[in-house]
Amino acid sequence: MHLNEKTKAMLKLIEEDADSFAQRAEMYYKKRPQLVSMVEDFYRTHRSLAERYDQIAGIRQQKTGGSPFSPLKHHQPEKLMSFANDSYDSCSESCDVEESGESEIDDPEQEEESKFDNCAELEEVQFVAENDVMEIERLGEENKDHKDQNKQKYNIYEVVMLREEIEQLRKENRVQKDELNRKSITFVELMMLREEIEQLRKENTAQKDELNQKDIICGEAVILREEIEQLGKENRVLKDELSQKSIICDEVMMLREEIEQFRKENRAQKHELNQKDIICGEAMMSREEKEQLSKENTVLKDELNQKSIICGEVMMLREEIEQFREENRAQKHELNQKDIICGETMMSREEIEQLSKENTVLKDELNQKNIICGEVMMLREEIEQLRKENREQKDELNQKDNICGEIMMLREEIEQLGKENEALKDELNKKYIICGEIMMLREEIEQLRKYNRGQKNELDQKGNKCEVTMLREDIEVYTRENRVKNDEQNPEDSVCGEVVMLREEIERLGKDERAQKGTLSGEVMKLRQENSAQKDHLKQKDQEKIEVIRHLSLAIDMLKQENVKMRSFIAKESANKWKSPFGFKNFMGSLSEQLFNGITKNQPTVVAL
Incomplete structure (x- = not known):
């Protein structure tokens, strides 16, 4: 159970x-x-x-x-x-x-x-x-x-x-x-952009095919007149730009002279810095390394700002792509209108060719002036960099002057300490001599004590009390002399103790300085390693972004060139079919004299990255 x-x-x-x-x-x-x-x-x-x-x-x-x-x-x-x-x-x-x-x-x-x-x-x-x-x-x-x-x-x-x-x-x-x-989103966006660019290219090729098929194209008399007026306005604008660029050239010369002056000042300051670097020595190594690290950090911050600017430029490129799409749609609409309208453009072809030649000349001049403007911007940047370097060098000079003053004070203190050490050594030698004399006196006192003891024994035997009192008085005199000598020896011993304390403090300060140098060197090495790692990471990101931007800029340039070619082709085809029933030739001849420096409407833009 x-x-x-x-x-x-x-x-x-x-x-x-x-x-x-x-x-x-x-x-x-x-x-x-x-x-x-x-x-x-x-x-x-x-x-x-x-x-x-x-x-x-x-x-x-x-x-x-x-x-x-x-x-x-x-x-x-x-x-x-x-x-x-x-x-x-x-x-x-x-x-x-x-x-x-x-x-x-x-x-x-x-x-x-x-x-x-x-x-x-x-x-x-x-x-x-x-x-x-x-x-x-x-x-x-x-x-x-x-x-x-x-x-x-x-x-x-x-x-x-x-x-x-x-x-x-x-x-x-x-x-x-x-x-x-999440990480593949960026790659997908790039692929989408590439696909959009390919689609735009396909659309351009389709438009070219449509243009080749449409042999019967209507003229654009009204459009040509508007283009001629726009060309006149653009020629005036270009003339104004030429006058402004001549003024810029004068400013460039002045800036170059200022740059030479700044370079001379920099050389003089560098000469002074080299002289002061010899004086400063190893005391400034840690501070210079810290300043370099701070500069590198500022450079890294500037690079990050530049990367943010590059991201903004990418957004601008996307907006330009959308604009090109709208332009392509407008061109399609224009082609549909051109199928309905019939015109004659034979008379305007010669004038358009003349205007194109004049536009090429003006384009060359504009390219030269653009190059000059780029040099001006580079010179301005160099001037700003030189000014920054001058300011930094002035700050370094001020710091080095302060350091030199501190070094001179330290040398004077070291000399004073050396003099004090010599005085202390002399006092120690004197004390050693005094100690030797004291030992001699002690031996003499012992001898006198022995002699006194012998005399006491003799006095006990003889019972002459007068001699005993004389000996007691002599003993008291000797004791007083010994007390005086001991009192003189005590201040000398205190001086010796102070000398020993000063030496210990000097050694302690040297150890502290060595420890600080070791810690500073370790921190400097760590900061260098961190900066190198950050630089490598930033360089990789910069290379990736630059490649993406370069591909996008190339694609946009190709699209712009194709649009320009399409417009020129449309103009040529319309010129072949142009016939002026109202004497358009005379009108174009009068305008050609006024618009000698004209350019075409659709000038290709340059995307500067």
Whole structure:
């Protein structure tokens, strides 16, 4: 009954309900100690039953001596025999006691009664032993089943933990994929821009094909008149620009003279700096390195500002692409209008060619002036850089003057300390001499004491008190002289202590300076490494952005050139079909004199990056 209660308690622990599989596994894991304790109790009860069975079987064998019930022992499991090995000794002792008691019985009637009782007892014991064996076998099987269930539950718990780890890994993979998608957005945008450029090119080729197919193109008399008026306005603007650029050339000459003056001043200042660098020495190395690092940081900030400007230029390029799209749409609309309108443009071709020649001349002049303007901008930048360098050099000169003053003060202090050390050395030599004299005086005093002692002995013998008083007075005089000498020696000892303290302070200051130099050098090396890493990173980003911008600028230039060619081709085709019914030739001849320096409407722009 006790075993049944234990099995029921174990089943209650195992068969408790849970909301999910993971909670059930966690519950089994928490209740594992209780289950282990229950299994240990089962083990103890089985062992006690096996020991009881072995005791009963041993008693039965010894009493019957080969009865037909003896083979039941062989049916016992091997596990129970192994658990009950320790109980055989106690059984054998009890059996020996019973045999000794039986040997004392002599009556045959008592022997028959005892045999009958023994047979009844053996039958009962056999029945109990068989029941115990069956219970033990059943409990062993149940224990095996419980162990298997516990193993399965532990394996299930491990599977659940592995599934949770797999889910975490999946979440991490999703996060990494999201990051990769974000990083690929920039690449996708570049690809979209390239595709847009290719689409624009295809549209341009399609327009060219349409122009080749449309041989019958109408003239544009009104459009040509408007173009001629615009060319006159542009010629006037160009004349004004030429006058302004002549003024700019004069300013360039003045700026060059100023640059030469600044260079002379820089050379003089550099000469002074070289002279002062010789004076300053290693004291300025750490400060110069810090200043260089600050300059490098400013340069990095300027580079970041330039990169922001480059991003703005990229946005401008995108806006220009959109403008080109609108121009292409307008050109398509114009082509549709030209299919309806018929005109004659033969007379205006010669005048347009003359205007194109004049435009080429003006373009060359404008290119030269643009080059001059670029040089002016470069010279202005050089002037600003030279001014900045002059300011920095002036600041360095002021700092170096301050450092030179500090160095002179330090040298004067060092000289003063050297003089003080020499004075202290002289005082120490004097003190050594005084010490030698003191030792001589002590020896003399000891000799005088010995002499006085001898004289005292003599006075004791002679009893001359007058000589004793004289000797006492001499002793007092000698003691006074010794006290005076000791008082003179004490201030000299204080001076020696001060000298030692000064030396210790000088050594401490030297150690502090060395430690500061070491820390400064370590910080400078760290800052250099960080700056080099930042420079490399910025250079890589600059190269990537420059390549993207270069591709975009090339594509835009090609599109502009193609648009210019298309317009020139349209003008030529319209000139072939032009016929003036109202004497347009005379009108164009009068305008050609006024517009001698005209240019075409569609001049290609230069994108400066």
